[in-house]
Amino acid sequence: MLKVLIADDEPNILMSLEFLMKKEGYKVYIARDGGEAFDLIQQEKPDLLLLDIMMPRMDGYELCQFVKQHPDYQHAKVIFLSAKSKDLDVQKGYDVGGDLYIPKPFSTRDLIAKINQLKAAAA
């Protein structure tokens, strides 16, 4: 069973994403800020990360950079889900190693489709 870590400081967004990913058959871990996410990455070594960018304690960029630079976790795919939609922000997301950058608000169907594409490409 693949593990997904969802990090966002908006509880309602977390709730919807949790429902969605469980339905897709993932084991879901929830983090309400960057710090919690950082701990969970090391504990659970998730295969997929859905990261908000602006979060207390550690932001999404920092988390992604950590994951992509660490041999134990770098296999994981990172998708940014952010309300920040400026070109600069998107570019930075890819610069720190993110696999996808999806601006909020997003379509759930689109999100699932893109996750599946990523999975297929990796396999």
Add this chain to the structure above:
Amino acid sequence: MSSLTLTLCSLLYLSVLFSIAFWAERRSKRGGSLLNSPYFYALSLAVYCTAWTFYGSVGRAASGGIEFLSVYIGPTLTVPLWWSVLRKIIRICKVQRITSIADFISARYGKNRGIGVMITILCVIGIIPYISIQLKAIAESFAVLSGQSLVGPTPVWLSDQSFYMTLILAAFTILFGTRKLEATERHEGLVTAIAFESVIKLVAFVAVGIYVTYGLFDGPADIFQQAEKLPSLKQHFVFHAGHSTSEWLWYIILSMPAILFLPRQFQVAVVENVDEKHLNKAMWLFPLYMFVICLFVLPLAFGGKLILNNPIDDADVYVLSLPLHFGEKGLALLAYIGGFSAASSMIIVETTALSVMISNNLVMPILVSRPSWQKQIGNAWSTVVINIRRLAILAMLLLAYEYYRQVSHHFSLVSVGMMSFAAVAQFTPAIIGGIYWKRGTQAGARLGLILGASVWFYTLIVPTLVTAGLLPAHWMTEGPLNQGWLRPYTLFGLHGFDPISHSVFWSFFVNIGGYIWGSLYRPQSPLDHNQAVLFVDVFEYARRYDSSVAWKGKVQVSDLKALLTTFFGEERATRAMERYIRKHKINTQNYLADSRLVNYTEKLLAGAVGTASARILIASVAKEEPIALDEVIKILKVSHELLTVNKELRRKSIELEKLTEQLREANELLKAADQQKDDFLSTVTHEIRTPITSIRALSEILHDNDEMDQETRQHFLSTIIKESERLTRLINQVLDLERIESGRNKLSMEVTDMAAVVQDAVESVEQLAIDKRMELEVVNTCPEVTLIVDRDRIMQVLINLLSNAIKFCEEDKGHIWVRTELQGMWYVVSVADNGHGIEPKYHSLIFEKFYQTQDRNTRKPKGSGLGLAITRKILELHQGSIEVQSEPEQGATFIFRLPLTRFERIASAQELG
């Protein structure tokens, strides 16, 4: 104390002086000039305090009480004028390269040679006695300390220590006072040594003063109490019947010009001045110096009288005899050195200044006016000038020494000093008139000076010649040729004055009268007028001096250069010329110099040989044409117009700069406002995206998943509704804030019963508190208050604060207090809770829009982040304010104030009253 010890100590002190002077010269060559400090300038001014101050004031105080103060009060009274008078004189001297008081007056009145000669002679005659009393003071103090008798035969030259002392002082002055040809250049070593001497004499005098006042007596009160018991001293406490207040007044008047126009004062205050700004400090430091040195004069005088009350002891040397009487040899020696420093500093500076006057105003004009002599001296001019000065120094000191031996024992320190003051005071009309009155003419100055100096000589010097036996005694009693109205002390039958006041009265009378008459009724020559304008309006012409001097004629550039070369050497002459030509873009194609170059050359020469000599030198190489007064006026006008144009241009460019700066600032402000707007917009979009994200995701999930259980479905639906509400609230608040900030939303003010508003607000949130099982309590400590406010807006503020409080309190435990009270002019409402509290560093931030997004380490509280910003804005529109008091985990109290209306203020004042 043996003469040998004393001689050795004097020599030791002099060698210290030499080393300080050498050290200062060396230091300044390396660029570390001490004279850049205003303190050195102020201390050098204290060369005013001579042996007369050090010994003489005590003597005078012993016989005349506080009369001695007059010569310190006079200078102090002039201090406020320094900023206008002294600064102007300094500026004129710098611009025209003037090096002495004689040069100053001669330059002002058409660079007239005769006036320079007259001033120089008057100075020398007036000041040689003054120098001689300094030598006398040194000799007497030496005698007192070594136990020699003051009376008895005067020793022959070669066995007299004071003769050798005179020679050493001459050597010092020659070494440090005639180092450079250009008298405008600073005498670093000399001035530093003088400043040092000023410290020494002050320390020595104060030390003796403290010893006598606190060592021999129990403080000043004790001395005065004891002195009061002696009738001879008690009379000195006040002006008694015998005192003449007019004498006191005349002495004050006499010492006022002395502080600036004595050659030594002019030397340190004007010629050696490095920076006009030093006046600022000197203006209070110098009077303070005089105050301190006068402080112990009366205690010393009375103390001396009380302890050494016998007529043999000379009160002039109490400073020495008091410590000596009690065997304090060390202190007596210090006092001797102090007196020595007071005397030597005067001698050194005075002779330096006089030597420049003698060389530049007396000898040089004669030497340079003979073409044959000019040729003979050739390139050795600078050596000749300097040697003349050296010779002058030696001659004057020997003259003073001889005067001391032959004449000075007839007179006291003070009387001789006063005669010098009176001589120097004769310059006052010519100088003050010269720098403030353009009509003052050469003829007037000459007439005033001749009359004033003659009367001075007749009323003060002639009597001394009578006393010395050089003139028949009946002159004093019957008058020359038995003409009673010519008696020197009662000229024209004027009785009731002491000799000094009498002389000052008559000499001033004829001097000022002559000056004004001559100026009004004798014509002013073109050069005279030219200089008059440049002096009086120096601050306007200072920068354009060279082009403001009218000159017409033909002179080759090479001749000017040759002239400079003979005085300054090939290298310096070439450099000075080339720099000037380059700087002013002077055309030298046709080998003829233009008038600016001529004036510049003349100015350079003036710094070395004096204004009158420089004029003669230029005239000797140039074919000059006479210049008419209207040409002078035209040149001055052109120069002045250029000045005005320049000023106007400068003003315009400054204005332009200001405008540019203002534009730049406005642009910055616009940019900042733009940036703020951008930030706000991106924050708002971000805040809007968040609830929309939840709404969209949850709706899609509901749409795609029919098989969901009822409970989850319900939960999702209610979340969608809540997020929609959040979105609506956000949009409303953004619009609200925008309306308030742009001023589009006008407050609708009405008379409002505040207690009712508070009650309504509390009621509207009460249900929320009850749902969360919180306590909500209202404490009204103020009487009924009606304010003129926008009722709905104030309600909005209260509801906002109350719902915040409810939001941040824990359920079940929450407690909220609303308190209203009157504080002075303010109606104050506080909303307090026992919730999580806020760290102090966020106290000001929380009132900013969307503040939570600024900080990454705190969880977002629920809400738009605009509530408190709106709250503050509303209160500000009411001329009110809001603040928060809180610590983490200690709850938070939001306090807002609204100003009372005038009616309420009166009511509350009555209540308090």
